[in-house]
Amino acid sequence: MLETIQALAEPTRFSILRMIRWEEKSAGEIAGRFKNITRPAVSQHLGVLRKAGLVTERRAGTSRMYRLRPEGFAEIKALLEDFWDPRLAKLKAVAEKDEKQRGRKK
Amino acid sequence: MLETIQALAEPTRFSILRMIRWEEKSAGEIAGRFKNITRPAVSQHLGVLRKAGLVTERRAGTSRMYRLRPEGFAEIKALLEDFWDPRLAKLKAVAEKDEKQRGRKK
DNA sequence: CACTTACGTAAGTGTCAACTAAAATATTAA
DNA sequence: TTAATATTTTAGTTGACACTTACGTAAGTG
Structure with a gap:
């Protein structure tokens, strides 16, 4: 869980995520958009993002x-x-569970 | 913005946030719950959390x-x-369809 | 006033992760 | 097979930050 947040917190990785926000891109294309970061560095960041479950890879x-x-x-x-409103979140979880049992929307 | 996420990503700070999730606590009480971290360290973490806007302080x-x-x-x-925009779902569907047309490997 | 409590701040240290260069791997095409 | 392309992996360096010890400060107590 923290692994995912840590992956998100690094500036370069955050930029990468914004780059592929709308469409998938190759590792080379992503790396090409950085001025001061080498390709291996980008590759390593992509590995971190993949492990964290924030991106998927396709050959x-x-x-x-x-x-x-x-x-x-x-x-x-x-x-x-x-965290934002714990009590509300709890109620929401209960409501969703209940909803699932009925098998239909509100 | 990233400052906030970075503040959240550190394990000790994350624990602190969970501690004060329901009710405010003093710096000393928070520090007292850690076995292997000194009080000044906790104080520094609280400073980071405050700067990041995740906690408020009151004397x-x-x-x-x-x-x-x-x-x-x-x-x-x-x-x-x-980041979690509905349009992404559509792109995802297209990508998966595309992936299916390439079959074997090795 | 002196003393204690409850903190934050300063300074120095060690560890970890982000980085680069070089080597390795995988795929495609000649 | 050889070569070219695209990318990951390895090895090693370095800077950032989490930590500790020591000190400073503000508020309450006698």
């Missing part, structure tokens, strides 16, 4: 394409929701 | 009480909401 020929993994962000969001 | 006699600051968490939440 395309000799390239590797990276794209955002929304579930990773959802995890952190849920955690913060808990 | 009470010789003590200083620390309390969660919900607005700080709301900021990060809003940021993540931005």
Whole structure:
């Protein structure tokens, strides 16, 4: 859990995430957009992001394409929701569980 | 912005935040709950959390009480909401379909 | 006033992670 | 097979930061 937040907290990695925010990009294309960071460095950051569950990797020929993994962000969001108003979050969890049992929307 | 996330990402600071999740606590009480971390270290962490806008400080006699600051968490939440856009789901679906058409490896 | 309590701040140290250069790996094509 | 391309991995350096000890400060007590 903290691993995900730590991955997000590093400036270079945060930039990478913003780059692939709308569309997947190859490691080379991502690295090419940085002026002062080498390709291996970017590759290592991508590895951290992948381990943290914030991006997914896909091979395309000799390239590797990276794209955002929304579930990773959802995890952190849920955690913060808990901090923002714990009592509300608890009620929400109960409500969702209840909703699931009924199998329909409100 | 990243300052807030970086403050949150450190394990000791994260523990502190969970400690004061429900009720404000004094710096001494917080420090007392740690086995292997000295009081000055906790004090420094509290300073980081305060600068990041995740806690507020209040003097009470010789003590200083620390309390969660919900607005700080709301900021990060809003940021993540931005990343977790519905349009991403569509892109994801396209990417997976594309992936399917390349079959074997080795 | 002196003394104690409850802190923060300063200074110095050690560890860890972000970085680079060089080597290794995987894929495609000749 | 060899070469070219795209990227990761390895090895090693360095800077940032989390930590400790020592000191400083503010508020309460006798």
